[in-house]
Amino acid sequence: MIKIKNYTNACVTIEGKNEKIIIDPWFYDGIYQGTWHNFPRLSENQKIEAFTSVTFCLYTHLHKDHFCIETAKKYCPKDMQFLVPRVFGWQVMSNTLKEAGFNNVNVLECSAESFLTEEFDITAVPPINVTGLESQKENSMSIDAGFSIICRKNGIKLVFLAGDNLYSAVRISENIKILNNPDLIGFAYSGFASDFPFKYRFNFEEKLKILRDKEKVRFELQVDNLKLLSPKCVMPYSSEFVAVGGHAAEWRRVIGEVWTCDKFEVARRYGKALNADFVALYPEDTIIFDENGARVDYLNSSFESGESIFKEMINYSDSLTCSEGSSRVFKNTVRDSEFDFGLLELAAKNYSKAIKKHSLEPKQEIIISIDGDRRLHLDKEGSLKDINGDAGIDPFIIVDVNAGILKLIIDGDLHWDDACLSMKLNWHREPNFFCSDTLNALNYFRL
Secondary structure, three states: OEEEEEEEOOEEEEEOOOOEEEEOOOOOOOHHHHOEEOOOOOOHHHHHHHHOOOOEEEOOOOOOOOOOHHHHHHHOOOOOEEEEEOOOOHHHHHHHHHHOOOOOEEEEOOOOOEEEOOOEEEEEEOOOOOOOOOOOOOOOOOOOOEEEEEEOOOOOEEEEOOOOOOOOHHHHHHOHHHHOOOOEEEEOOOOOOOOOOOOEOOOHHHHHHHHHHHHHHHHHHHHHHHHOOOOOEEEEOOOOOEEOOHHHHHHHHHHOOOHHHOHHHHHHHHHHHHOOEEOOOOOOOEEEEOOOOOEEEEOOOOOOOHHHHHHHHHHHHHHHHHHHHHHHHHOOOOOOOOOOOOHHHHHHHHHHHHHHHOOOOOOOEEEEEEOOOEEEEEOOOOOEEEEOOOOOOOOEEEEEEOHHHHHHHHHOOOOHHHHHHOOOOEEEEEOOOOOHHHHHHHOOOOO
């Protein structure tokens, strides 16, 4: 018998008779500069329950809502066996675990090798989201992966993709053996974790239209690619959290107007489009596959509807801000804003080196606006200079950043990607197009 639970966001457990797997456990509030909190909310007993009898902890990628070292430190014994996929950034996960005293770290070659246990056959799924929704080319630096897990006794096949969205039909076809005919497949279903369009220079109506259009494209693309896999049951997951604080107010305002904020409705639509079973899990719910592979869903969630879930999320966010104040939520997230601007020139050299090393082709010039007082122009070759405006620079992307946050980034204490997810950066693109190589290169604008 196999039991499956989805506690929060991408955290799932797969429990057999003698072994238990936990994937992407994140139970630590305040990641990404104090912005992201768990939702649904979990009691301490539920967190302990999730880790009880766990024998293997798997991480899909290095984003903190998936790879949360603070959660591991609190709940994992030092002899826990960890599995990480060999994708871009795997060294960060492996080294971080070892620095925390966890030395039993297994790095899996995606698709190429299986990790066999008494009850499970585990294979890492490589990035299949490399084309994204806006990309002009494949993103060779995608950090996302997933896991295909076969239960050796009853042959049940489970696929959990977390942030590795089903975007590239080519990559899916290349890895069809480990992906096709799953009894259950879990996948991310919304773009709410991105700061686009929430922190870009659009009005509310424009943001809402952009997000609705993107969610329509996401749904249609993932349905088309899921049809290649013929899943028996689909399980949308890995898209729930609550962004707190005033800088995330627009995020909360916009997502409530988009249908993908309702996981129940998302599951229903995917199931209908695929003519497959569907399920949306919350912490009290359990899926059980018996010895013969038959599935039974035990749905005991206290949530009555997607609307009630969203209302509770907003109430939680509002109560946190009102009762405890933003000073608690964001304390110690920004250092002294005084720092040596000369360090930016060294960061620009690293930006330039990364472009050459990774064969990147950034399509946009970058303008960094610091506290609204100083503007720096970082061109596509890595040359840095002060400017007064943006005249004559085309195409470009502007990032408005607080000097203290920029210092954290330049010093290497905060990753550009994490800063984006914190929703504390503001952006503008002219013209409005996405270039993954520009943003990949920007990640190296640091010491």
